[in-house]
Amino acid sequence: MTTSVNTLLDVRDLHVEFRTREGVAKAVNGVSYSVDAGETLAVLGESGSGKSVTAQAIMGILDTPPGFVRHGEILFKGTDLLRMSAGERRKVRGAHMAMIFQDALSALNPVLSVGDQLGEMFVVHRGMSRKDAKIRAVELMDRVRIPAARERVGQYPHQFSGGMRQRIMIAMAIALEPELIIADEPTTALDVTVQAQVMELLAELRRELRMGLILITHDLGVVADAADKIAVMYAGRIVETAHVHEIYRRPAHPYTKGLLESIPRLDQKGRQLSAIKGLPPSLLRIPPGCAFHPRCPLAQQVCRTDEPPLYELHEAGPGRRSACHFWKECLGEHGT
Amino acid sequence: MSTAHSEREPIPREPILQVRDLVKHFPLTQGILFKRQIGAVKAVDGVSFDLRKGETLGIVGESGCGKSTLAKLVMNLERATSGQVRYKGKDITALRGHALKAVRRNIQMVFQDPYTSLNPRMTVGDIIGEPFDIHPEVAPKGDRRRKVQELLDVVGLNPEYINRYPHQFSGGQRQRIGIARGLALRPEVIVADEPVSALDVSIQAQVINLMARLQSEFDLSYIFIAHDLSIVRHICDRVAVMYLGKVMELGDEDQIYEHSTHPYTQALLSAVPVPDPAGREERERIILYGDVPSPAAPPSGCVFRTRCFKAQERCAREVPLLAVPEAFRGTKGPAAHPSACLFAEELTA
Numbered sequence: 001m002t003t004s005v006n007t008l009l010d011v012r013d014l015h016v017e018f019r020t021r022e023g024v025a026k027a028v029n030g031v032s033y034s035v036d037a038g039e040t041l042a043v044l045g046e047s048g049s050g051k052s053v054t055a056q057a058i059m060g061i062l063d064t065p066p067g068f069v070r071h072g073e074i075l076f077k078g079t080d081l082l083r084m085s086a087g088e089r090r091k092v093r094g095a096h097m098a099m100i101f102q103d104a105l106s107a108l109n110p111v112l113s114v115g116d117q118l119g120e121m122f123v124v125h126r127g128m129s130r131k132d133a134k135i136r137a138v139e140l141m142d143r144v145r146i147p148a149a150r151e152r153v154g155q156y157p158h159q160f161s162g163g164m165r166q167r168i169m170i171a172m173a174i175a176l177e178p179e180l181i182i183a184d185e186p187t188t189a190l191d192v193t194v195q196a197q198v199m200e201l202l203a204e205l206r207r208e209l210r211m212g213l214i215l216i217t218h219d220l221g222v223v224a225d226a227a228d229k230i231a232v233m234y235a236g237r238i239v240e241t242a243h244v245h246e247i248y249r250r251p252a253h254p255y256t257k258g259l260l261e262s263i264p265r266l267d268q269k270g271r272q273l274s275a276i277k278g279l280p281p282s283l284l285r286i287p288p289g290c291a292f293h294p295r296c297p298l299a300q301q302v303c304r305t306d307e308p309p310l311y312e313l314h315e316a317g318p319g320r321r322s323a324c325h326f327w328k329e330c331l332g333e334h335g336t
Numbered sequence: 337m338s339t340a341h342s343e344r345e346p347i348p349r350e351p352i353l354q355v356r357d358l359v360k361h362f363p364l365t366q367g368i369l370f371k372r373q374i375g376a377v378k379a380v381d382g383v384s385f386d387l388r389k390g391e392t393l394g395i396v397g398e399s400g401c402g403k404s405t406l407a408k409l410v411m412n413l414e415r416a417t418s419g420q421v422r423y424k425g426k427d428i429t430a431l432r433g434h435a436l437k438a439v440r441r442n443i444q445m446v447f448q449d450p451y452t453s454l455n456p457r458m459t460v461g462d463i464i465g466e467p468f469d470i471h472p473e474v475a476p477k478g479d480r481r482r483k484v485q486e487l488l489d490v491v492g493l494n495p496e497y498i499n500r501y502p503h504q505f506s507g508g509q510r511q512r513i514g515i516a517r518g519l520a521l522r523p524e525v526i527v528a529d530e531p532v533s534a535l536d537v538s539i540q541a542q543v544i545n546l547m548a549r550l551q552s553e554f555d556l557s558y559i560f561i562a563h564d565l566s567i568v569r570h571i572c573d574r575v576a577v578m579y580l581g582k583v584m585e586l587g588d589e590d591q592i593y594e595h596s597t598h599p600y601t602q603a604l605l606s607a608v609p610v611p612d613p614a615g616r617e618e619r620e621r622i623i624l625y626g627d628v629p630s631p632a633a634p635p636s637g638c639v640f641r642t643r644c645f646k647a648q649e650r651c652a653r654e655v656p657l658l659a660v661p662e663a664f665r666g667t668k669g670p671a672a673h674p675s676a677c678l679f680a681e682e683l684t685a
Contacts, residue, residue, distance in 0.1 A: 046536040046537060046538060047536055147626075161627040162399075163627060164627070191398035191399055191563065191628075192398070192563070192565070192604060192607040192608055193398060193603060193604060193607045193623075193624045194398075194627070195607065195609075196606075196607035196609075196621060196623055196624075197623055197624070197625070199609075200621075200623060218536065218537055219609065220537070220611035221566075221608065221609030221610055221611045222609050223611075224609060224610060224611045224612055224613040224616065225609045225610075225613075225616055227613075244613045245613050245614065248611065248612055248613055248614070249614075258538065259537060259538060260611070262537060262538055262540070262541035263537055263540075263541070263566070263611060264541075264544070264566045264567050264569065264570035264571075265566055265570075265610070265611060265612075266565055266566040266569060266593070266605065266608050266610060267610055267612075272545075273541040273544060273545055273570065274541070275538065275539075275541035275542040275545055276538040276541070276542075277542075279506050279508065279509075279539070280536070280538075
């Protein structure tokens with residue numbers, strides 16, 4: 001295998017589908033990406049792009065049925081997670097990789113105190129006594145800077161504010177010092193000032209513990225602040241990958257370009273927003289050829305018939321790939 | 337309370353809506369049979385501003401700052417505890433019945449969630465046409481179908497969709513339906529409460545562009561409520577920043593975004609992630625600690641002082657008024673705009 005020593009997670013040609021009453025929804029169609037130790041990969045996409053489903057498949061928490069992994073490999077430190085037994089996977093989950101969810105209130109158990117939920121990690125995975133686990137829970141709450149941790153350890157999720165609940169989620173994720181954290185829209189439900197607090201905390205812990213991070217988001221601002229590299233998803237496929245600095249300066253896919261031009265920016269005023277026309281496709285009926293062609297300003301006949309492969313753009317920088325027949329035009333157009 | 341801190345500078349266009357010292361306190365009660373009031377949630381606590389004809393006034397703030405309650409008060413969907421909302425000089429907070437109905441024709445609302453603000457059992461035609469049932473004088477019965485189709489066309493939807501149901505539309509299209517309904521009675525003012533925050537990024541721009549186009553086409557005045565500061569900057573002429581039921585700072589777009597003098601506005605602006613990785617390591621951030629206090633027990637003095645990086649002892653004792661800070665009074669610069677802070681000053685870069 002060609003993976004580097006540092007590669008923590010390597011997803012290869014992943015296909016996930018949902019078998020619904022209306023037909024087969026192709027949620028993930030051949031996604032490949034990798035994360036190195038200590039690296040942050042941002043997966044950017046709108047609702048229905050397959051970014052969360054990919055994460056669920058990695059964590060092994062896909063709802064089956066209706067969701068099925070139809071094809072692909074998920075290599076975690078060289079071992080394929082998809083070939084493991086349910087019991088083996090459970091040992092990986094929590095201890096080696098953990099997930100932070102968007103909505104902390106529904107991700108936490110409302111009838112257990114936060115101390116019990118945090119401590120459970122140590123009881124189940126490390127075989128600690130409840131008493132010791134509680135001490136560790138308080139330490140964790142201190143670590144994610146929840147004030148008065150000792151007093152609040154017995155409280156229930158509803159007694160915490162949104163930002164504090166998200167800190168508890170983070171505490172739970174880092175409890176066993178995993179190598180990989182998947183954060184699915186971790187700050188979407190939070191106010192900006194609280195979002196800034198949470199993102200800062202996450203970045204600090206990630207540096208300290210040298211964790212790999214997959215940051216799933218639709219927010220181009222959050223990505224620009226936190227990511228090392230980016231994968232942009234559209235209709236279940238990766239349409240562009242790049243180092244974070246490259247993609248904002250010179251997008252190589254018309255979808256990325258459209259996204260960048262359609263967001264209002266705090267530091268720029270009076271620019272006309274050029275919206276991407278139309279809507280993302282239904283996953284039950286993904287258009288033939290390039291899935292983006294009905295909305296694309298560069299679309300030609302070939303885009304309607306031939307699905308573009310993920311071209312390697314060596315001249316545009318390392319790790320740069322674009323699934324567009326006309327990536328050259330896209331790059332060039334932006335440069336002038 | 338007085339109206340002393342309302343703006344008195346010369347203004348380009350006459351105000352269409354004047355809000356003065358608006359207060360909404362929701363009572364907190366205890367006991368079942370003998371209810372006693374034990375306190376109040378001060379959702380909106382003395383808010384004053386003008387909305388001028390043809391302009392967009394943005395109201396920004398974090399959740400719980402009272403911006404949605406303010407929208408309901410302006411619409412008279414919620415009765416104010418005290419204060420006035422004057423539409424063309426006439427106080428509408430005390431109106432009832434026919435008089436209220438007549439005013440409401442001119443002030444319409446667009447809601448946040450396009451999934452719950454449309455009745456799933458009504459067709460699009462019925463939804464957009466419903467305002468005509470309440471105000472039949474606007475469109476005679478035989479003319480309504482044509483009017484609805486016109487409205488669909490105006491907001492960029494196919495007029496043939498008139499018999500479809502809301503679930504057959506995407507989020508962005510539903511928000512267009514909500515906007516068409518808001519436009520039906522040809523109002524002068526539209527209060528939009530987080531109109532794009534439930535939509536995907538690529539769809540947000542479509543709806544924002546639509547709202548901007550409709551504004552110039554129909555000479556509308558908008559009150560645009562949002563938590564997204566980038567969107568507000570893009571669409572608004574003037575901005576009011578709210579925190580715990582009070583306006584902290586009020587000014588035009590340049591004054592607020594480039595020359596803010598209130599520490600809360602400064603912290604809020606610095607917390608917004610900029611979609612440009614260039615120079616991200618050097619970017620200075622003001623991180624606010626803690627959470628917004630409960631509006632049932634707001635801090636004494638300045639309500640922001642518990643999270644403020646400039647707070648001093650004086651801030652706990654004195655309530656800062658929303659006025660042009662003394663240091664800038666008499667100056668003509670962009671920093672001379674109302675800011676409710678005892679230590680108001682611009683950030684030095």
